[in-house]
Amino acid sequence: MERQPTDSLKIMFFLISLLFTGSSENDLFLDFCGTWRHGKGSLSLNIDISTGCDGISISASESSLSIHGKITAQCRRSDVIPLNQFGLDSVEDSPFCLFWEPLLDQLKLQVGEHSLILCWPGSLLDTCCTDLSHGSNTAKAKYGIMNGMVRNDVITAKIQTAYNFGGRSTKCKALCDQVSLESTYSDKLEDTVTRMKSIEHPCAYRAEVEMKEGFRGSNIISPTTTGESSEPTATVHLPPALKQVAKNNNKVVCTFFRNNSLFQEGYKEVKVLNDVVGINVENEIITDLSEPIRIGFHHDAVPKVQPRKCVSWDTRKDPLQVKWLVDGCKTQQRRATHTECLCNHMTYFAVLVQLEPRPVHHLLALTAITSLGCAVSFISCIALIIFLCRKRGRSKEQSIPIHLGLAVSLAFLNLLFFFTAVLANVEWESMCVWVGAVLHYALLSSFSWMGIEVFHTFWLVYVVFNPSPKPYIWNLVGFILPAVPVIILAAIGDIYGQRDVVPSDDIFNPYKMCWMKENDKAFLAHICTNMTILAILVPSGIVMLFLVYRQIRKRDEWKQNRVAFLSIWGLSCLFGTTWGLTFLDFGPVSDFIVFLFCILNSFQGFFLMLRFCMLDWIRKQAAGSTLGSTSTGSTRQHMLQERG
Numbered sequence: 001m002e003r004q005p006t007d008s009l010k011i012m013f014f015l016i017s018l019l020f021t022g023s024s025e026n027d028l029f030l031d032f033c034g035t036w037r038h039g040k041g042s043l044s045l046n047i048d049i050s051t052g053c054d055g056i057s058i059s060a061s062e063s064s065l066s067i068h069g070k071i072t073a074q075c076r077r078s079d080v081i082p083l084n085q086f087g088l089d090s091v092e093d094s095p096f097c098l099f100w101e102p103l104l105d106q107l108k109l110q111v112g113e114h115s116l117i118l119c120w121p122g123s124l125l126d127t128c129c130t131d132l133s134h135g136s137n138t139a140k141a142k143y144g145i146m147n148g149m150v151r152n153d154v155i156t157a158k159i160q161t162a163y164n165f166g167g168r169s170t171k172c173k174a175l176c177d178q179v180s181l182e183s184t185y186s187d188k189l190e191d192t193v194t195r196m197k198s199i200e201h202p203c204a205y206r207a208e209v210e211m212k213e214g215f216r217g218s219n220i221i222s223p224t225t226t227g228e229s230s231e232p233t234a235t236v237h238l239p240p241a242l243k244q245v246a247k248n249n250n251k252v253v254c255t256f257f258r259n260n261s262l263f264q265e266g267y268k269e270v271k272v273l274n275d276v277v278g279i280n281v282e283n284e285i286i287t288d289l290s291e292p293i294r295i296g297f298h299h300d301a302v303p304k305v306q307p308r309k310c311v312s313w314d315t316r317k318d319p320l321q322v323k324w325l326v327d328g329c330k331t332q333q334r335r336a337t338h339t340e341c342l343c344n345h346m347t348y349f350a351v352l353v354q355l356e357p358r359p360v361h362h363l364l365a366l367t368a369i370t371s372l373g374c375a376v377s378f379i380s381c382i383a384l385i386i387f388l389c390r391k392r393g394r395s396k397e398q399s400i401p402i403h404l405g406l407a408v409s410l411a412f413l414n415l416l417f418f419f420t421a422v423l424a425n426v427e428w429e430s431m432c433v434w435v436g437a438v439l440h441y442a443l444l445s446s447f448s449w450m451g452i453e454v455f456h457t458f459w460l461v462y463v464v465f466n467p468s469p470k471p472y473i474w475n476l477v478g479f480i481l482p483a484v485p486v487i488i489l490a491a492i493g494d495i496y497g498q499r500d501v502v503p504s505d506d507i508f509n510p511y512k513m514c515w516m517k518e519n520d521k522a523f524l525a526h527i528c529t530n531m532t533i534l535a536i537l538v539p540s541g542i543v544m545l546f547l548v549y550r551q552i553r554k555r556d557e558w559k560q561n562r563v564a565f566l567s568i569w570g571l572s573c574l575f576g577t578t579w580g581l582t583f584l585d586f587g588p589v590s591d592f593i594v595f596l597f598c599i600l601n602s603f604q605g606f607f608l609m610l611r612f613c614m615l616d617w618i619r620k621q622a623a624g625s626t627l628g629s630t631s632t633g634s635t636r637q638h639m640l641q642e643r644g
Contacts, residue, residue, distance in 0.1 A: 028179060030100035030132045030165065034148040035093050036060045036111075037159060043083040047118055049107065050076050053129035053169040058098060059162035062143040065111075067098065067118065071129040071167050073105045075119035081320065086114045102128035103175055103203050106262065115265045116320045120348075121278070123206030123255040128172040135164035176203040205256040212250065215243040222256040222275070231298050233258065234275045239291035246281045254279050263313075263350060265322045270352045272324075273299045273339075278348045285316070285346075292330070292342035297351050301336040306353050307504050308333055310341030313348040324352055326509070361591055363503035363511060366598050367421075373602025374418040380609035381411035387612065401471040402456050403612070405478045406449035410605045413442040424498050424512035435514035436496035437486055440529070444482035447533045450576030452478055454537070454544045461547060485529050495522045538580035545577065578604065 039062045052070030059066045065083070088094050088111065099108045105128075107119035134150065138161045146159040155163070209218045222234040236254050243250075255278040257263070263272045277295055280286075295310075302308055310331040311324035329343040331351075339351045360366065384407045392400045416439045423435045452474050459468055489495045497517045500510035516522040578600040584593045600607075 027131050028101075028103070028175065030056075031097065031151050032058060032148070032163065032165075033095070033097040033152075034058075034145040034163075035095050036065055036145055037093050037143050038062055038065075038088070039143070040089055040092060043088050045081040045083055045109070045111075045116070047077050047079045047081070049078070049119060053127070053167040055135070055164065055166040056100070056132065057162055057164045058145065059138075060144045061161070065096070067109065069165075071100065071102075071132070072107070072119055073102075073125045073128065074122045075105055075107065077118060081116070083111065086111060088112065100132065102130045102170075103172065103179070104257075108262065114321070117262070117322065120315055121204065121255075121257055121262060123204045123253070123278075125172060127169045128175050129167040130170050130175060131168040132165040135166055138162045138164075172203070179203075204258075207254045207256075209238060209252045209254070210250055211238075211243045211246065211252060216240050218252075220254045222277075233298050234277050235296040235298075236277060236279065237294040237296075239289065239293060241289050241291040242281075242286070242293070245286055245289060246284050249281050249284050252279065252281055263322055263348070270324075273297060273351045273353060275299070276348055276350045279346045281346065287328075287345040289344040292344050293346070295341040295343065295349050296334075297339045297341070299337060299339070299351070302339075302353055304336075308339050309352050310339065310343065311350055311352050312343060312345070313350075314345075315347060324350065360501055360594075361504045362595070363501065366594065367511060369595070369598050370602045371418060373599065373606070374414040377603055377605025378411055378414040378418065381407045381414065381605040384605070384609040384612060385411065387609075387616075391616075398468045399456060399460075402449070402452055402474055405474060406446070406453060407605070407608065409442065409445040409449050409478065410608070413439075413446050414602075414605055416442050420513045420515070421511065424514045432498045432514040433490075433496045436499075436516060437490050439515060440489075440496065441482055441486045444486065444529065444533065445479060447530075447537055447576065447579075448482050449478045451533075451537050451540070453576075454540050457544055457548060489525050489529075492521065494519065495525050534579055534582065537576050538583070541577040542580075 038060065041063060044064045046064050046066040046068070048066075048068035049072055050070050051072050051074065054070040056067065056069030056071050083089075094112055096112075097110045099110070100106075105119060105122035105125075107117075109116045109118055134155060140158050141161045142159070144159045144161040145163060147157050148155045148160060148163050205223050207220045209220065211218075217240045218238045220236040220238070221232045224232050234256055238252060242252065246252075257276040257278065259274055263276050275297055279293065279295075308331060309326055310329040311326055312329055313322055313324055317323075328345045329341050329349070332340040332342065334340055341349055341351070343349060385404065388400055388404045388407065391397075392404070416435070420435060420439060424432055426432070456468065456474075495516055497514070499513055499515045499517060501513060502510045516526055578597075581593055581597040581600070585597070
C-alpha cells in the first residue's frame, strides 16, 4: 500500500513537534529502589503523605521505614503499618521499591514480594507533581538504605539514612499529551500514522454527576477508544435510589481506568479485563442500595470455557493490597464481548476472567457427594474390619489378611479426605503440608492393596499348588512401600500444601484442600506416582477380571444373576478398576464421568462391605453344595469362591 502525501506531512509535523517539545519533557513517574538494612525485631512502615508538590523523603532506621512528603493531588494518608506480618523480621536486608505515578495520583511500595498501595488510583486533576529530583545526601549510618537507585541508575552503594526528592508542579493535561506523544514515537516510523490514530489516552477519565432534587438516575459513558470501534468500553447507570442514600454530598464521581497493572497485582490464575471503574461519593460510604448500580463492560470476546465474574475492591476493608471480591455484585454475561455488573455499593469495579486451572463444574454437588461417600465408606470399612477380624479367627482363608489391609487403607483414606477441607483452613501452614503428605500416602497405600488383590487372585487361579506369600510380605508392600516416595517428595519440598479447587460458578471462593500444590514439581510428582500406578493397576485389574470370568463362567452359581453381578462388581472394587475413570475425563461427557468417578470411588468402602456381606449370606444359603468333581478343579474353584 502506497503512502499518501498527507501521511508524509503528518509524520513531518509529528517529528517537528517532538523536536520542539523534547527539551521541555517532564518525568512521568518516580521509580526509586534500594535495600533497607534493619534489625530483626519489630518493624514498621511510617506514612505521612499530603497534597502539594514540595517533595518526598524516603528514610530508614533500625526499626522503621518512613515515607513522608507533599506530592499528591488528592491522597492524604498518615499511618503506621506493622511489617512483621510480611516476614521481614527474619532477615536483615529487605529490598524495596517506591513507585509514584502523578497522572493517576498513585503511590505504591513494594517490599520483598508484597505490594502495598499507599495511595489508590485517582482521576486526572488540574496539576500533577512531577520532575522529582534527587536532593542532597544524608550522613552514612549502620542502618538505613543502601544501593539506592532511580530507574536502575545507582545513586550510591553506601548506607544512607534518607533520600530526598524535590518536586515541580505541572499541568496534567500537558503531561498526558507527552505520554501520548512518546508512546507514538516509540513505534517504527512507517507505522507512525496508524499508531497516532489508534493510541488510547493514557490518563484516567473523570466524570461528575450532580444529584439534584428529583434525581431520576443518570448514565455515564467512558470515552470511546479511537480506532475501528466507536463503542464505549464502559458505561455506568446511577439509580434514583442513590440520591436517597447520599445524605451529605450530592456529587458522584466516576473514574474510568484502562490498562492499569496495579489492579492485576497478586492474581495469576485470573485476568482483569482492560477497564476498571471507580465510583464514589466524597466523604460518604454507600452500601446496600435498594436498586443496583449497573456497570456495563465492553471487551474483547471471552471464550465460554473461561468464566467471567463481576468483582469489587473495597479499599476500606483492604486498604493496602488489591483484593477482588464478588460480594455485593451480580454478573450478567450479555454476550461474549459484553458483561454487565449489578452492584449495591460504591468502590472500584472490574470483570475478572478465569485463566488456569480449569474451573470445576457443579463443585458444590460433587463436594457433597464426596463428603457423604467418604463418611459412609469410613463407617462401612470399620464394620468390614470388624467382620473380617471375626472371620479370621474361625477361618484360614488366605485372602482375609489382604482384604483386611485394603479395608484399613481405605478407612484411613476416607477419614483424611473427609477432614481435608477443615484442616486446609487451619491458620498453620505446615499443618496442610503434613496432611497433604499423609493423604498422598493413604492413597498410594490403597492403590498398593488393590494391586495386591489383583496379584493374589492371579496366584489363586494359576499357581494353585504353591503357597501364597506370607502376610508380612503383603504388609510391607501395602503399608511400608508407599511411604518411600512420600518421604522423598516431602524431603524435596514445595510439593505438599494447600490447593484451591476453583468452582465455575464462583471462581473467587475456591474449595480449599490439603494435597499437592499447583506447581511444576507437584505436577511431575503426581504423574510419576499416582498416574503411573493407575496406568499399571487399572489395565491389570481389567485383565484379571477377564481371566476370572473365564474360570467361573461355567459354574452353576454363575447362572444366578445376583451372584454374577456381585462377583464382577465386587472384584471391580477390589481391583480398583473404577479409578480408571480418571483417564476418561475429557470431551462432552466430562461432567458425567466426574460425577460417576466421585460416586463409585467415594462409596468404594461401602460397596466392599456390601459385597462381603452379600457373598457371606449367599455362601450360607448354598452351604453343603459341591463345587466340582476332580480334586484339582475343586481346589481351584474353592479358592475362586473366596475371591468371587
